[in-house]
Amino acid sequence: xxxxxxxxxxxxMVNMGPQHPSTHGxxxxxxxxxxxxxxxxxxxxxxxxxxxxxxxEGESYNQVITLFDxxxxxxxxxxxxxxxxxxxxxxxxxxxxxxxxxRVILSELNRIASHMLFYGVYGLDVGAMTPILYGFRExxxxxxxxxxxxxxxxMHHYFWIGGVKEDLPDDFERRMKxxxxxxxxxxxxxxxxxxxxxxxxxxxxxxxxxxAEDAIDFGVTGPSLRATGVLExxxxxxxxSIYDRFDYGIPVGTNGDCWDRYYVRLEEMRQSIxxxxxxxxxxxxxxxxxxxxxxxxxxxxxxxxxxxSPRGDFAVFVVSDGTEHPYRVKVRTPSFANLQALQHLxxxxxVADAVVILGSIDIVLGExxx
Amino acid sequence: xxxxxxxxxVTLRTMLRSPVTAQYPEMDKRTVLAKRFMGxxxxxxxxxxxxxxxxxxxxxxxxxxxxxxxxxxxxxxLHTEGKSKRRKIVESxxxxxGRCILCGICVDVCNFDAxxxxxxxxxxxxxxxxxxxxxxxxxxxxxxFQRKIGWQPTQAKNVGATELxxxxxxxxxx
Ligand code: SF4
Ligand code: SF4
Numbered sequence: 179x180x181x182x183x184x185x186x187x188x189x190x191m192v193n194m195g196p197q198h199p200s201t202h203g204x205x206x207x208x209x210x211x212x213x214x215x216x217x218x219x220x221x222x223x224x225x226x227x228x229x230x231x232x233x234x235e236g237e238s239y240n241q242v243i244t245l246f247d248x249x250x251x252x253x254x255x256x257x258x259x260x261x262x263x264x265x266x267x268x269x270x271x272x273x274x275x276x277x278x279x280x281r282v283i284l285s286e287l288n289r290i291a292s293h294m295l296f297y298g299v300y301g302l303d304v305g306a307m308t309p310i311l312y313g314f315r316e317x318x319x320x321x322x323x324x325x326x327x328x329x330x331x332x333m334h335h336y337f338w339i340g341g342v343k344e345d346l347p348d349d350f351e352r353r354m355k356x357x358x359x360x361x362x363x364x365x366x367x368x369x370x371x372x373x374x375x376x377x378x379x380x381x382x383x384x385x386x387x388x389x390a391e392d393a394i395d396f397g398v399t400g401p402s403l404r405a406t407g408v409l410e411x412x413x414x415x416x417x418x419s420i421y422d423r424f425d426y427g428i429p430v431g432t433n434g435d436c437w438d439r440y441y442v443r444l445e446e447m448r449q450s451i452x453x454x455x456x457x458x459x460x461x462x463x464x465x466x467x468x469x470x471x472x473x474x475x476x477x478x479x480x481x482x483x484x485x486x487s488p489r490g491d492f493a494v495f496v497v498s499d500g501t502e503h504p505y506r507v508k509v510r511t512p513s514f515a516n517l518q519a520l521q522h523l524x525x526x527x528x529v530a531d532a533v534v535i536l537g538s539i540d541i542v543l544g545e546x547x548x
Numbered sequence: 549x550x551x552x553x554x555x556x557x558v559t560l561r562t563m564l565r566s567p568v569t570a571q572y573p574e575m576d577k578r579t580v581l582a583k584r585f586m587g588x589x590x591x592x593x594x595x596x597x598x599x600x601x602x603x604x605x606x607x608x609x610x611x612x613x614x615x616x617x618x619x620x621x622x623x624x625x626l627h628t629e630g631k632s633k634r635r636k637i638v639e640s641x642x643x644x645x646g647r648c649i650l651c652g653i654c655v656d657v658c659n660f661d662a663x664x665x666x667x668x669x670x671x672x673x674x675x676x677x678x679x680x681x682x683x684x685x686x687x688x689x690x691x692x693f694q695r696k697i698g699w700q701p702t703q704a705k706n707v708g709a710t711e712l713x714x715x716x717x718x719x720x721x722x
Contacts, residue, residue, distance in 0.1 A: 241613040244651045308559060315568055322579075329586035329665065335651045343652070347584065371558045374551030 189217050194532070196225050202299065203543030207520075207536065211529055219524035219532070221517060226547040234507040239265055239339055239474040242504060247333045249509065250545040253292040255284050255324075256487040258337040261507075263418055264483040264494040265339045268476045271468050277341035278420045279461040284327065284336070286450040286457075290361065291320040292488035293443045296540045297368055300440060303537035304381040309372050316364040323353055339474050341467035354458060358451060365447050373441060382436035386523045386535035389434060396522065397515040400490025401442045402539050406434030412486040424456045436538040443488075443540070475502050489513050489540055509548060513541040581667050583697070586652055588645050588681075590666035590689035592699065597632045599624070600687055601662035604638035608654035608663060616647035617654070641686055645671065645679040666693035 195206040204225035210218040230249060234242045246257040259281055266273060298313025321331045326347055328336035336343050372378050388398070390406040403410055411428045413421040429445035431438030476498040484493040490512025497506040516539045523535050571577035581587075592601050604621030622639040626632035654663050666689050673679055681689070693699065 237613055238611070240653060241611070241651075244613050244649060244653070308555075312558075312562075318568070322582075325585060326582035327584070329582070329584040329652065330650060333649065333651070335653070343656075344584075367558050367562075371555045375555050376549065376551050379551070 192529070196222070202537065202541060205541070205543050205546070207532070209524065209529070209532060214528050214530075216524050216527050216529060216532060219521050221520055223514075223517070223543075223546050226543045228548070230548045231507050231509060234504055236503060238502050239476070239504065242507065243337065243339075244333070244335050246509075247335060248544060249511065249548060250292075250487060250489065250492070250513070250542050251332065252295050252542055253288050253488045254332060254334055255281075255288040255337065256292075256485065256492065258334065259285050259419070260483060260485040260487070260492050260494045261496075262337045262339050263485065264481050264496045265474065265476060267483055268479055268481040268496055268498055269339075269474070271340050271470065273341055273468055274465040276345075276462060276464040277466045279457050280342050280346060280466065281337055282419055282421065282424075283454050283457045283461075284324070286453050287320050287323065289450050289488045290365075290447045291317045293447050294320075294368075296443055296488075297372075297440075300537050300540075301372060303533050304378060306372065306375075306378065309368065312364070312368050312371060316361060316368070319357060319360060319364075323357060326350075326353070338467065340470045341465070343467075345466045351458070354454075358455065362448075362451055365444065365451075369444055373444065379437065381531075381534055382440060382538070384433070385436045385531050386527060386538060387433060387435045388519060388523055392522060393434065393519065396519040398490070398519050398539075399512050399515060400486070400488070401446060402439050402490065402516050402519070404429065405431035405438035405442045407432055412484045412491055416484055418483065418485055421453075423460065424453045426450075426452045426456075436534055439538045439540075446488075473502050475500065484510075487512060489542065489545070490516060511545040511548065513543075513545040514548075517541055517546055581669075585667050585669075586650050586665040587667045587669040588648055588650070588665070588689070589643060589654055589663050589686075590668065590693055591638075591641060591683070591686040592662055592664055592690045592694060593687055597626060599626055599632060599634070600638055600683075601660050602638040602641065602658075603634055603636045603660055603662070604641070605636075605659070607657050607659065611653050611657045613651060613653065614647045614649055616644040618642050638683065641683040643681050643686060645681055664690065664693065664699070666690065667696065668693070 189210040189212050192209050192211055193206070194209065196204045206222040206225070208220045208222065209216050230245045234245055237245065243258050243261060246261045247254045249257045294313045294317040298310035301309025301313070324334065325331050327350065328334040388406060390408050393403050393406045394408065399410070407430055409428060409430050412418070414428060426449045429442045429449065431442050478498060478500045480495065480497040482493065482495045484491055486492070491510065492512055493510035495508040495510070496504055499505040520536065520539065524532060527535060570579045594601050604619045606619055609617045609619055619641045620639040621636045624632055624634050624637040627635050650665070652665055655665055668689050671679060
């Protein structure tokens with residue numbers, strides 16, 4: 179009896195998801211394996227499609243913000259910020275100084291919260307149970323602060339066109355004085371817990387490598403791009419809001435592997451804290467909402483705004499036809515673009531690493547499917 | 549090896565700290581809600597004339613992103629008697645709490661300060677339509693909320709925004 183050893187002997191198709199706990203949402207990944215190696219991978223998306231872009235066309239501008247909350251549901255404020263800036267640009271609104279600072283402080287806190295979630299979940303992805311408890315503990319502190327400021331833990335609807343909904347509560351500064359050192363300590367703890375662990379290194383070092391050229395070609399942005407050594411951050415390259423007033427670093431990696439992507443995010447949290455500290459110092463009391471007409475009715479025109487969300491380049495394109503509903507809202511979401519690289523990353527990887535690689539690009543399905 | 553030991557040291561140190569978790573369903577072990585916490589919207593009660601603030605003007609209904617409310621309006625009897633300034637008053641009001649996304653838009657657009665995000669946030673009910681809340685229930689929620697935070701009629705839009713002045717809780721009976 180002869181065994182057929184030709185290269186096109188049957189590959190086994192393995193279906194992961196859409197209800198698989200490690201796919202970070204309702205995401206289906208079909209992989210073809212040859213022994214332990216992945217030959218081909220095919221992501222299937224759309225399970226969480228809510229038609230946010232189309233829905234926006236029927237809502238008034240203020241209502242659209244609630245839809246943006248639900249795009250990237252672990253970094254809600256960053257999404258709100260992008261839409262608010264886009265409409266403000268369209269209407270040429272001067273946003274009061276104080277609300278700029280409030281927005282930056284809260285967005286950066288949200289970035290930390292989002293990366294903390296990544297940290298915890300990534301630990302689970304590589305098989306470590308402990309990090310999720312640490313990640314959630316730190317994230318919880320931030321969410322508690324959000325609750326006292328915005329009234330909601332996740333779907334805030336706090337950034338409004340022209341400013342923020344209401345001023346910070348009186349005890350905000352006191353709370354921040356406690357929160358920031360605790361967070362710093364928490365980040366250091368997280369770092370010590372996982373980063374140097376030999377088991378973690380064995381699972382992530384040199385796994386899922388992508389070169390800078392490939393990453394750029396795929397349209398990868400955010401920490402996943404910076405891990406390959408490219409210094410590209412919208413906060414620096416195209417400063418929006420008041421990001422040009424702070425002194426902070428942008429961490430970049432060297433190898434573009436899973437560990438780099440992980441560590442860039444960890445380091446970013448430290449830099450975010452630096453931004454928040456400077457913003458807290460510079461913030462002055464004052465107005466928080468620009469004087470606007472009750473109904474937002476931008477003039478005819480369009481505006482495109484890029485912002486740096488925790489996952490990368492989050493851009494919003496708004497077209498107005500002069501009525502109170504947007505004519506078209508287009509969102510360029512980083513997760514969707516980053517997901518394009520998955521096929522490339524998974525080729526020739528081991529099956530056991532599939533989840534590790536998928537986790538390292540940190541997708542949020544609400545954003546992928548919109 | 550060293551990396552693993554470093555990690556274990558963190559775990560050891562955490563073991564000696566007190567826990568940070570709260571036991572949700574148990575009444576005395578829950579976390580405290582923030583003053584600004586946005587629960588379901590509730591209608592407020594005007595104690596000075598004993599009627600709701602809401603006139604049933606439908607502004608909030610038109611602005612609600614999920615269309616989860618409905619209301620009707622009627623002539624105000626108290627106005628014809630000269631006791632109230634409101635010419636119209638709400639006749640019926642219904643919110644489907646299951647659809648409400650707690651965005652707070654209704655609170656912002658209301659011209660009569662008649663609706664407020666209460667601290668009510670639990671959704672589980674015994675009946676299938678238990679979350680369709682009608683006017684009396686909404687007013688009850690509102691009264692409870694007013695009592696809880698000592699709501700003042702003169703206050704700015706959102707209760708959390710201003711410092712609550714304790715001048716004997718005017719207009720709110722014990
Ligand atoms: S709550 Fe306010 S906006 Fe809504 S119907 Fe009543 S008065 Fe009008
Ligand atoms: S909070 Fe938002 S969704 Fe809920 S009733 Fe008010 S406007 Fe509608």
